[in-house]
Amino acid sequence: MALLKNSALREASFTPLYKQIKSLILQSLNNGEWKPGESIPSEFELAKTFQVSQGTVRKAIDELAAENVLIRRQGKGTFVATHHEAKVRYRFLSLVSDHKVPKQRARSQVLKCERVVANLEQSKAFKIKVNSELVYIQRLLFLDECPTILDNIWLRADLFEGLDLNMLNKHKIPLYGLFETEFGVSMVRADDALKAVVADEEKANLLQVKVGTPLLQVYRTSYSYGDKPVELRQGFYLTDHYHYQNRLK
Amino acid sequence: MALLKNSALREASFTPLYKQIKSLILQSLNNGEWKPGESIPSEFELAKTFQVSQGTVRKAIDELAAENVLIRRQGKGTFVATHHEAKVRYRFLSLVSDHKVPKQRARSQVLKCERVVANLEQSKAFKIKVNSELVYIQRLLFLDECPTILDNIWLRADLFEGLDLNMLNKHKIPLYGLFETEFGVSMVRADDALKAVVADEEKANLLQVKVGTPLLQVYRTSYSYGDKPVELRQGFYLTDHYHYQNRLK
DNA sequence: TAGTGGTCTAGACCACGTT
DNA sequence: ACGTGGTCTAGACCACTAG
Numbered sequence: 319m320a321l322l323k324n325s326a327l328r329e330a331s332f333t334p335l336y337k338q339i340k341s342l343i344l345q346s347l348n349n350g351e352w353k354p355g356e357s358i359p360s361e362f363e364l365a366k367t368f369q370v371s372q373g374t375v376r377k378a379i380d381e382l383a384a385e386n387v388l389i390r391r392q393g394k395g396t397f398v399a400t401h402h403e404a405k406v407r408y409r410f411l412s413l414v415s416d417h418k419v420p421k422q423r424a425r426s427q428v429l430k431c432e433r434v435v436a437n438l439e440q441s442k443a444f445k446i447k448v449n450s451e452l453v454y455i456q457r458l459l460f461l462d463e464c465p466t467i468l469d470n471i472w473l474r475a476d477l478f479e480g481l482d483l484n485m486l487n488k489h490k491i492p493l494y495g496l497f498e499t500e501f502g503v504s505m506v507r508a509d510d511a512l513k514a515v516v517a518d519e520e521k522a523n524l525l526q527v528k529v530g531t532p533l534l535q536v537y538r539t540s541y542s543y544g545d546k547p548v549e550l551r552q553g554f555y556l557t558d559h560y561h562y563q564n565r566l567k
Numbered sequence: 568m569a570l571l572k573n574s575a576l577r578e579a580s581f582t583p584l585y586k587q588i589k590s591l592i593l594q595s596l597n598n599g600e601w602k603p604g605e606s607i608p609s610e611f612e613l614a615k616t617f618q619v620s621q622g623t624v625r626k627a628i629d630e631l632a633a634e635n636v637l638i639r640r641q642g643k644g645t646f647v648a649t650h651h652e653a654k655v656r657y658r659f660l661s662l663v664s665d666h667k668v669p670k671q672r673a674r675s676q677v678l679k680c681e682r683v684v685a686n687l688e689q690s691k692a693f694k695i696k697v698n699s700e701l702v703y704i705q706r707l708l709f710l711d712e713c714p715t716i717l718d719n720i721w722l723r724a725d726l727f728e729g730l731d732l733n734m735l736n737k738h739k740i741p742l743y744g745l746f747e748t749e750f751g752v753s754m755v756r757a758d759d760a761l762k763a764v765v766a767d768e769e770k771a772n773l774l775q776v777k778v779g780t781p782l783l784q785v786y787r788t789s790y791s792y793g794d795k796p797v798e799l800r801q802g803f804y805l806t807d808h809y810h811y812q813n814r815l816k
Numbered sequence: 817t818a819g820t821g822g823t824c825t826a827g828a829c830c831a832c833g834t835t
Numbered sequence: 836a837c838g839t840g841g842t843c844t845a846g847a848c849c850a851c852t853a854g
Contacts, residue, residue: 332849332850334822334823334824335823335824336823336824357839360838360839360840361839361840362838362839370824370825371824371825371826372825372826373823373824373825373826374823374824374825376840376841377823377824379840384633385816386816390839390840390841391832391833391839391840392831392832392833392839392840392841393831393832393833393834393838393839393840393841394832394833394834394838394839394840395838395839395840396839396840409815410815412813412815506816507814507815507816508814508815509812509813509814509815510812510813510814510815511810511811511812511813512761512783512806512810512811512812512813513781513783513806513810513811514763514764514781514782514783514784514804514806515763515781516765516779516781530765530779532762532763532764532765532781532782533763533781534761534762534763534783535763537810555763557761557762557763561760561761561762561786562760562761562762563758563759563760563761564661564758564759564760564761564813565756565757565758565759566658566659566661566756566757566758566759567634567635567755567756581830581831583841583842583843584842584843585842585843606820609819609820609821610820610821611819611820619843619844620843620844620845621844621845622842622843622844622845623842623843623844625821625822626842626843628821639820639821639822640820640821640851640852641820641821641822641850641851641852642819642820642821642822642850642851642852642853643819643820643821643851643852643853644819644820644821645820645821
């Protein structure tokens, strides 16, 4: 794609230069040219390769940084966001302790990892054919050594070839970190839909509570670069000592 | 406050010009110089009054626009955000229908409006003295004519003098719109803490459901300009046909 | 046509981290 | 001392809205 500088023959199709630059950067990220944790070229270098001014590159990076796709570090450079750093490790885990101080520790226990076939709803969400293959994972998340979250997870099988119970149990890192490192899939955004439900027998057993205990049900769709949906989740959160925190602006 | 241009005698106290401009704008908003819905002076005018370049004013406004404090409209001007416009009327109502299409209609029924005394927790949250006076409101919100949300609301009495049951029942506008118009209090941000609970007898009666029905409990602290906390809320949401939606980035 | 916000440029200088 | 991102400026021009 050639850059369209403010030229003459546009007809109601104006796209700012910096948006085009942003797309090019996203494309490079998608192609794996720059990997999570690594630095991307400096603003001046990018300006030179794209044949635009540094300020224009800057504006493109500004937006990507606001979306947590890139991270700027003054004096050091601009880096591709990663789920591995301690600081952002639990970026997508909105559940926090009611007594904020004792920064909880998370441990995951994977119960199932199977290949399944996409139902109508799932195929719609992923924009793939019905009966396409998915990976289904069930796992329990312990916070401060208490079973607190029961997750049912579905992934596009074509993006996660080779993912199995063995691999999941071997790694001690958060799932999103594993996806990033082992499969080159970076989660950058997620949409959650929350409801209050009560625990049925299966969930009650797994979470070690009584049937009828209220649970926070969190349905999630996670997206990679370019709003590509790559994960569906049904989470059931025990909120006796934790709460889901959210900031509205 | 005089603007500190990049001068010599700073010692580890650097504050960018545009941040100072931002503070000045926020101050004007706080003083009620520019009211919600109105336009503020153009970027060039502000640049002239503040004796900086237009680009610097622009960056200040950019941040305030990102925080939904100001709204930019190309060709028209920059406006103070308001809760009255249809588009952003329910900005802070995260509950949406599961079948998104039939854009729900909200109706509020106020049950109580009393003066009460702040407990320890409330006085801490508001950063006021214990036993300070608060306004307590209990109301039921109907979505599509079904009782769906039970709200308990506490406000700083000194900011809401004259607020009573009569006034609340007279107005057909959302609460945050009323607060803005009648008391000059603009809500710009809120922190929600969510848990799953079950309905006790009182809540079950009011929401017309059985005791034991799971409810989404939403504790909220709302802030006005300058992160000033002005409202505490305990909401109980019926999530049989609605869900709390949230985007993670 | 005039006025507003939106884009783009080029250049200077500052703050921060590393060498 | 150098290279990075961060700030600030001045000016040109484009896109949108309204009179």
